[in-house]
Amino acid sequence: MLQTIIAVLLFIGLLAWLFKVIRPPPPRICGFPGGPPITGPRIKLRDGRHLAYKEHGVPKELAKYKIVLVHGFASSRHEAAIATAEAVQERRVYLVSFDRPGYGESDPDPKRSFLSVALDIEELADQLELGSKFYVMGFSIGGQVVWGCLNYISHRLAGAALIAPVINYWWRSFPSNLSTEEYYQQLVEDQWALRVAHYIPWLTYWWNTQKFFPCASAISGRAKLSPQDIEIVSKLENRQAQREYVTQQGEFESFHRELMIAFGKCEFDPMDLKNPFTHGEGSVHLWHGVEDAIVPVSLQRYIVEKLPWIHYHEMPDAGHFLTFADGMKEAILKALLIGDE
Numbered sequence: 001m002l003q004t005i006i007a008v009l010l011f012i013g014l015l016a017w018l019f020k021v022i023r024p025p026p027p028r029i030c031g032f033p034g035g036p037p038i039t040g041p042r043i044k045l046r047d048g049r050h051l052a053y054k055e056h057g058v059p060k061e062l063a064k065y066k067i068v069l070v071h072g073f074a075s076s077r078h079e080a081a082i083a084t085a086e087a088v089q090e091r092r093v094y095l096v097s098f099d100r101p102g103y104g105e106s107d108p109d110p111k112r113s114f115l116s117v118a119l120d121i122e123e124l125a126d127q128l129e130l131g132s133k134f135y136v137m138g139f140s141i142g143g144q145v146v147w148g149c150l151n152y153i154s155h156r157l158a159g160a161a162l163i164a165p166v167i168n169y170w171w172r173s174f175p176s177n178l179s180t181e182e183y184y185q186q187l188v189e190d191q192w193a194l195r196v197a198h199y200i201p202w203l204t205y206w207w208n209t210q211k212f213f214p215c216a217s218a219i220s221g222r223a224k225l226s227p228q229d230i231e232i233v234s235k236l237e238n239r240q241a242q243r244e245y246v247t248q249q250g251e252f253e254s255f256h257r258e259l260m261i262a263f264g265k266c267e268f269d270p271m272d273l274k275n276p277f278t279h280g281e282g283s284v285h286l287w288h289g290v291e292d293a294i295v296p297v298s299l300q301r302y303i304v305e306k307l308p309w310i311h312y313h314e315m316p317d318a319g320h321f322l323t324f325a326d327g328m329k330e331a332i333l334k335a336l337l338i339g340d341e
Helices: 002-022 085-091 114-127 141-152 176-183 188-199 201-207 227-235 239-246 251-262 297-306 328-340
Strands: 042-044 050-057 065-070 093-098 134-139 157-163 284-289 311-315
Touching: 042 114, 050 085, 050 114, 065 114, 065 141, 085 093, 085 328, 093 114, 114 141, 134 141, 134 328, 141 157, 141 251, 157 328, 176 297, 188 201, 188 251, 201 251, 284 297, 284 328, 297 311, 311 328
Parallel strands: 065 093, 065 134, 134 157, 157 284, 284 311
Antiparallel strands: 042 050, 050 093
């Protein structure tokens, strides 16, 4: 009898310990006691959350083009230079970047999805009075968000640019042999981190904070990079300060939830999308570097083969951070907007 009681108590204790280690801590909400301060403008969304944003370029009242920028992983509204100030002024471009939910000073969204972020973007555009149509531009995992915009709010878009967009290896239209082959080209730690995010997302926090196995390379800072990207990253300034700002409300609602959405159960398959600009009133552009060691170019090629209405720009000597190559930002901006001139 005593042994049974001891066994039960040990089992209960084990369950309590497991619950504690796999449960993420609550986020430190900006503006609340114990949370980070609010340092910039925010809008209040339909569900009461706040979205932090930053405006760039010419005043929107004088702008010919209005672009919503979607940042990538470990980035924020502060990294929004997509062209020189001269090019932006010359083309009369207004840009607004925002901290995605859980990043920087935007409230976390425990229900975050591709749909919810697309609706956040639409509401941001409406509250800032950008008009009935606007452009969207996203880099890396922000490019994946643009797929969501094309799926859910295409009627609001004047055009879109996806720059080295992250793919989900479980999108059903991919041939299994192709996606499997590229999946196993990843670092071993990323293979495991993505498996966890996809199959057992409730373990994502534990997997990326435990010390027994390496976490996702994007979180640890050991991402697989091309020689071009290694050189670019070595020249970037204030990376640590930027990371601290991005994760100031906690890594779970920023980094970990990002993995759960980007590589989780698919809400939709981008390869099922229809051309939203059948009358030529806008265009969609996808840019990718052949030397990208983070997002396989072969899978990007397959996507654009399935979607021939996308304007595909493949850069032979560029890696994942292709926007930092000389003249590339201006080329991307011009390609997106020139059709309207």
